[in-house]
Amino acid sequence: MEPIQLGRGDAAFIREVEAGSRQSVNKCCQCGNCTAGCPMSFSYDYTASQLMRLVQLGQRERVLSCRALWMCVTCEACTTRCPNEIDVARVLDVCRHMARREGYAGVRAQRLFVNSFLLPLRRFGRSYELGVMGLFKLQSFKWFADLALAPVMLLKRKLPFLPHRAKNRREVADIFKRFEERQLRALQARTPDPEDFENSGEEVRP
Ligand code: SF4
Ligand code: SF4
Numbered sequence: 001m002e003p004i005q006l007g008r009g010d011a012a013f014i015r016e017v018e019a020g021s022r023q024s025v026n027k028c029c030q031c032g033n034c035t036a037g038c039p040m041s042f043s044y045d046y047t048a049s050q051l052m053r054l055v056q057l058g059q060r061e062r063v064l065s066c067r068a069l070w071m072c073v074t075c076e077a078c079t080t081r082c083p084n085e086i087d088v089a090r091v092l093d094v095c096r097h098m099a100r101r102e103g104y105a106g107v108r109a110q111r112l113f114v115n116s117f118l119l120p121l122r123r124f125g126r127s128y129e130l131g132v133m134g135l136f137k138l139q140s141f142k143w144f145a146d147l148a149l150a151p152v153m154l155l156k157r158k159l160p161f162l163p164h165r166a167k168n169r170r171e172v173a174d175i176f177k178r179f180e181e182r183q184l185r186a187l188q189a190r191t192p193d194p195e196d197f198e199n200s201g202e203e204v205r206p
Contacts (some may be wrong), residue, residue: 004057009058009059013063014058017091017094020098021090021093025055025056026056026085028056028082031083032049033049033125034047035048035050035078036081037077037080038078039075040068040071041163042136044067045067047090052086052088055095063095067106069092070107071110072089074092101183108140113132116133116139117132119131119137121136123169123173124163124165125163125165125166126163129160
């Protein structure tokens, strides 16, 4: 790993993360409580506390290209355990949005799954499991992964063949539209709009 040159961090990156999350990353004292409670640490390249340190040091490239952002399940255990009341999950959420907006690859399968989930949601106003599976398999070429689960899900009626269309699907589509417009404005201004992270759910938390 390349050594970090102290004092040469990207100050704009720190400002963007702090503005987007409304958190002060300098409050982190590196106690490690967030990492100790994180259920996904086993899969991370940088742990939650390491990510906080990297943000403090303005390491835009390292943070936005890391795998951990895409393995985080947004359980907020880190936030709950922080003695300095930093919303760590929100900081990571902001970084994830930035990584997505700025075109960092992330974990490919994660990204494909999120996109496969959002497309039917936008069209029908609610999730369409068979559509999600089909889109994901088409893009990922994982044709046979988890196929054994399909008969069980069919028997339990968890896999309807046709999508249900929500009554308010136009309102849902409008949320996507507004989100994209804000993303575009934020990208043009290079400053994240905090409302992106409050209203999108990206779930739009991916
Ligand atoms: S929100 Fe993410 S980083 Fe925080 S504890 Fe949960 S999985 Fe770990
Ligand atoms: S728990 Fe809070 S103070 Fe401790 S390392 Fe994590 S973010 Fe920093």
